[in-house]
Amino acid sequence: MFIANAFQMQTLIDKPTAIQPKKTEIPFIVGPEIGRVTVQSTAAAEIKIGASALASRKFLTIRNPDIAVAVRIGPSGITEKTGYLLEPQETITIPLDETTPVSVYGRSTGYEVSLEVIES
Secondary structure (H helix, E strand, C coil), X not given: CCCCCHHHHHHHHHCCCCCCCCCCCCHHHCCXXXXXXXXXCCCCEECCCCCCCCCCCCXXXXXXXXXXXXXXXXXXXXXXXXXXXXXXXXXXXXXXXXXXXXXXXXXXXXXXXXXXXXXX
């Protein structure tokens, strides 16, 4: 820990510096669709919000909020042993081509898991 001495404190008082506000821009958050998708180990479930297709979207963010069970992410033919393994408490962001509709599926490696999904 740093503690300023009297000379350093007087210098700061005599010559104050302007603090620039931090500006954070997140361009892809405009109009996201947010929801939950439940996946099970018995069959692959499409990961999308409601009836919307994954067209005209730039990103698909999926979070596995479960503390013990991993989920597989991939095409419709995924099994409990194929596809990308989304570990417990992990988040993945998939960039999408706005002009091409795609289907992303999820399948639990154990019991039922309710994934948190953001389409933007």
